[in-house]
Structures are given as C-alpha cells and as structure tokens.
Amino acid sequence: MKTLLVNCYLRDAEARLIYYRQMIEPYSQIVETELSALNPDFDLHNYNAIIFTGSQWMISEVEPPEPVKAFIRSLNILTLGICFGHQLIARAFGANVVRGELIERDEPIKIVQPWQIFAGFSGELVMRESHQEFVTLESVRAIGLEIGAVSRSCSVEAIRHPCRPIYGVQFHPERSGKFGAAFFANFYSLINPSN
Template sequence: MIIIVNNHGQFTHLIHRSLRDIGVENKLVPNTIPIGELLDLNPSGVILSGGPDIEKTGNCKEIIRDLDVPLLGICLGHQVIAEALGGEVVSGNSGGYAEVDVEILKKDGIFSGLGDKTVLWASHSDEVSKLPAGFEVTASSDVCDIEGMAHTKKPIYGVQGHPEVAHSPDGIQILKNFVELCRDY
C-alpha cells in the first residue's frame, strides 16, 4: 500500500491513477492526516504530492521526520522534504510549467534504468537551493541545480518535476522504481 499525501496540487489525482494503472494499491489522504492514522494504514511507502503553497502542507513535516518507510516527494513534496530536514527552498527564476531537460547524475534509486538524460514536466516557481545534511543531488538541469535528490542512507527521494504526467516520458518508470524500492525495504 502506497499512501499519497495530498498537498492540493493539480496533478495529485494523476499519481493515484498512475499507480493504480501499474497495479499498485494506493490511497489518497489529506495532508492533515494525523501520524497515528497514517501508521494504521500500514504503508509500504509514502508519496508527498505537489501543491501550491509550502505553508499549507499540513502534517507533512511530521510525516517526513517520524515515518520509517520509503518516501518520495514530488515538486512541493520534494521542497517540503528539503525544508523539514534542514535544507533551503527559494523562489525560482522560471515559474509556470514546462518541459525541462534533466541530466541524471545518479542512475540508481528512483532513476534506476534511465539514461543520462530525461524530460520532466516541472514548475520552478520554488525550488530546493540547499540540500539537507545527508542528501546528494541525483538530477540537475540548466533551470535548477537540484532537480532530484536522495538521502545517502535512508530511502528518501525528491524530484522537482512531475513523473505522473504524460509530458514526462520516463515518469512511469520513476514511479515503478519507487514502488520497487518500497517492496525491497
């Protein structure tokens, strides 16, 4: 069971549908879900969705700090992971959604099996500017230095772009890789 924490992003339901389409049981929950209720769902992994406002991410920071399951942050979810664990998020120079050519720097984790580059549909209104301690950059672009990040020891991953949308051609593989990481954990 993968839990998708809804941060009110316009693509959140596509994460649910994409996982369902690849045969993965999942449940969409509000970002205000108490940690105890989330634990009662016995998740094998958690995805923090994108959304419009880092100030309206409910219990996401508590989930990030207190849950011991694989975690994937998408767009705002990626930024909340960084901020919750001591990184920094700033306003980006490229607002609005666009295809971004992304260089894959670490070909494991969520980027396992991908080539040197991919395209992700992303907004850069806000972006991670400084990694939290224990993290490394896994993907980069001309638009943003930290398109992807991963903890070096824990199964925590973040990606600025949206793997759940059709404009991200390798997106389903990224989600499949996360599901596989959850199964192996």
C-alpha cells in the same frame, strides 16, 4: 501493496490527483489523505510507500506545520516527494526553499547519480516542470541529503536521504508520459517484497 497518497494541493486537487492515480494504480492500492492529517503518531503500519503531491503552497512564504515536518523526519518507508512534496521533504530536514522564476515546460533532466530510481535512463530524461520555488543547492549539501539529478533551471532536481528510502524530485513524473511511467516503475521496484 498499499501507498499513502498525501494530497498537498490547496485547490483543484481532484483534476491533478488523476495523474498520480494513473501512475500508481498499476503497482499499488491507494489510500489518500490530506497533508494536515499527518503527525508523528500517524499509523503507517499497513503501508509500503508514501507519495507527497505537488501544491500551490509557497514554502518561502508559509512554513509547513511542525507536526508534518516531524512526521517526515520519522519516516523509514519508501517515500517520494514530487515538486512541493520534494521541497517539503527537504525543508523538514532543514534545507532552504526559495522563490524564483516560474518554470512551466518540459525540461531535460541530467542524472548525476546512478540511483535505482533512474534505472534504464541513459543519463538524461525529459520531465514536466511546473514550479516557482526550489531547494537551494548549498542547504541540501549542508544537511547531507544526496543530489541525484540537475537541470538547466534547477540545481537540485532529485534528492535522497543518505540512510533511509526517502526521495524527492522537483519535476512532475506523473505528467511526463513514458518517462514518468518508467520512473514510477523504478520507484515501486524499490519496495522490498517482504514488506
């Protein structure tokens, strides 16, 4: 099994990528690439999953490049966007990303849809939050992405494409201990063994 880990960080990437690697390595080989390398012609033939990392990038200030957004819109393999990656996926499909209060804490996340990615969690889980931007609820509803989780600080904690295996989460499962580890186990359970 092979995962494309898309490094979206603008600085201090190596220290942050350690957490992603620790969560992914029990399930998959990892190939890393930079966000700027992505475009609709990027060859995904040998990959089973894609994970987009967090970032210091503020989408409300700097629009992601169109080739990157076109790449995301073309995806049809298991995909997970985390924090910035979640916002990037939502933006690629037309949702709005706005700046708000800086959130830096562990946050109870309420599950509102029984997706397989939340299997084993009893309605609520505690995950690390570290963000200042968020995807607006109205825009997510307008473009037809599904909402799977909410929190006190964010009305769109998890999204899913209605027809393709594309997910995004505002929280940081890679820095959320046992809850994060269980979340990654659920994510990798979604991969079809025949792929």
